[in-house]
Amino acid sequence: MKSQWSSRFTFIMATTGAAVGLGNIWKFPYMAGENGGGLFVLFYLIAVALIGIPTMMAEILIGRLGRHNPVNTLELVATHAGKTPQWKLLGWWGALGLVLVLSFYSVIAGWSIGYLLKAWFGEFNGLSAHQVQVLWQHFLSNPYTLILWHTLFMSITLWVVARGVKQGLERAANIMMPGLFFVLIILLIYSIFVGDFKAAFNFLLMPNFKEISASALIYALGHAFFTLAIGAGAMLVYGAYLPKDTKLGSSVCIIAALDVLVALFSGLAIFSLVFKYGLPPEGGPGLMFKVLPIAFAQMPAGQWFGGLFFLLLWFAAWTSSISMAEPLVVLLVERRGLTRNRASFLIGLLCWFLGLFALLSFNAWENIRILGFTIFEVMADTTTNIILPIGGILFAYFAGWVIAPKDAKHGLLMENPFLFKLWQWLVRYLAPIGILFSFIYGLWPF
Ligand code: PHE
Numbered sequence: 001m002k003s004q005w006s007s008r009f010t011f012i013m014a015t016t017g018a019a020v021g022l023g024n025i026w027k028f029p030y031m032a033g034e035n036g037g038g039l040f041v042l043f044y045l046i047a048v049a050l051i052g053i054p055t056m057m058a059e060i061l062i063g064r065l066g067r068h069n070p071v072n073t074l075e076l077v078a079t080h081a082g083k084t085p086q087w088k089l090l091g092w093w094g095a096l097g098l099v100l101v102l103s104f105y106s107v108i109a110g111w112s113i114g115y116l117l118k119a120w121f122g123e124f125n126g127l128s129a130h131q132v133q134v135l136w137q138h139f140l141s142n143p144y145t146l147i148l149w150h151t152l153f154m155s156i157t158l159w160v161v162a163r164g165v166k167q168g169l170e171r172a173a174n175i176m177m178p179g180l181f182f183v184l185i186i187l188l189i190y191s192i193f194v195g196d197f198k199a200a201f202n203f204l205l206m207p208n209f210k211e212i213s214a215s216a217l218i219y220a221l222g223h224a225f226f227t228l229a230i231g232a233g234a235m236l237v238y239g240a241y242l243p244k245d246t247k248l249g250s251s252v253c254i255i256a257a258l259d260v261l262v263a264l265f266s267g268l269a270i271f272s273l274v275f276k277y278g279l280p281p282e283g284g285p286g287l288m289f290k291v292l293p294i295a296f297a298q299m300p301a302g303q304w305f306g307g308l309f310f311l312l313l314w315f316a317a318w319t320s321s322i323s324m325a326e327p328l329v330v331l332l333v334e335r336r337g338l339t340r341n342r343a344s345f346l347i348g349l350l351c352w353f354l355g356l357f358a359l360l361s362f363n364a365w366e367n368i369r370i371l372g373f374t375i376f377e378v379m380a381d382t383t384t385n386i387i388l389p390i391g392g393i394l395f396a397y398f399a400g401w402v403i404a405p406k407d408a409k410h411g412l413l414m415e416n417p418f419l420f421k422l423w424q425w426l427v428r429y430l431a432p433i434g435i436l437f438s439f440i441y442g443l444w445p446f
Helices: 008-019 022-034 038-066 070-080 085-120 129-141 143-163 166-194 197-205 214-228 234-240 248-276 284-298 302-336 340-360 375-402 405-412 417-443
Strands: none
Touching: 008 166, 008 234, 008 248, 008 302, 022 038, 022 085, 022 214, 022 248, 022 284, 022 302, 038 070, 038 197, 038 214, 038 234, 038 248, 038 375, 038 405, 038 417, 070 085, 070 234, 070 302, 070 375, 085 129, 085 143, 085 234, 085 284, 085 302, 085 340, 085 375, 129 143, 129 284, 143 302, 143 340, 166 197, 166 248, 166 284, 166 302, 197 248, 214 248, 214 375, 214 417, 234 302, 248 284, 248 405, 284 302, 302 340, 340 375, 375 417, 405 417
């Protein structure tokens, strides 16, 4: 792979683009709402700091050492370290995760395109909280328009990946990502004044230890992986494009901090309105779409502000989905010799098709349940809670035990011996044991 990010700044922007997406703004609030709030958030913050950051460094490090698609990279780096080339299976495992995530992700990103148009055409203007809920039900019940948005989103994503127009995207990300941050801050300020900020703060940031639950632990851990875009090889590929002199530790900490901030801003804004209007916190995947339009309906210039919000959200989803598609496309190009165009078309088609199952489970196939879960829930939960964390354990293990310490040190560009030891200890022991513990605890039937 020849391409490279032009600077450390672009690397941070592109990687933040992969990390910050629907996971922060759409998924985090509804997951927190369904899992009791504060304790979920606390577990999530701990998981990001102690497991997410070191694992993200591990994954980027592996990419930097191998400089190919995840499968070839793992094969190459393992062979170089004198270990079995079968580590490549981890690359395929990650690819499976990316295919599934991209499939349902595009459906949700499609919702934000639909809502972007609604905002701009003034459909929210003057609506009451109740009317916003009705609008949402109506929107979700029509599969045809949802398929249109899903198709549009998938096509644009794969078109960008096919053309390899990363430069254009990098430049756009430099404006759009800070823009999103800015719009979220305004939204937060608005909800501090208009909504019930105190209740939101207590709900999200004051953990109630009496409500400790095993599933909250697993969901928080899985969400940490999802939101940091780790465990599936997306970060590995971004690491393969890393300029030679970029230090990994500080860059990854900046990315993780931005990622967490966006999630918290979004959560606080949404729950301030949830409590103000007496809506249930466990609003499910539609939570954001049922709550934010209430603010856009009532704030001055809400039509434009709402439109801007959904536009930036769409962009954030776009940069994330590109990071999912890119490793898959490179995989087909490098291993199967396909052209970039053909590979992008095939990946797009596969994920689009699988996405239809997730999409229909919100309307026509609502009643089809697998062990009580809808198809969307099965897709989202197995990838987030099983595929990504298992991938994460293995990436951490690989970086800690398979790669020779001197290569790791060199690849991370970590001069401080104490920090290197700390990282090594985290990826060797804490990350794998922490993940295993959450699995056993979360899946224990008693
Ligand atoms: N991190 C992205 C988000 O929060 C989702 C993602 C998951 C991206 C896995 C790449 C790989 O929206």
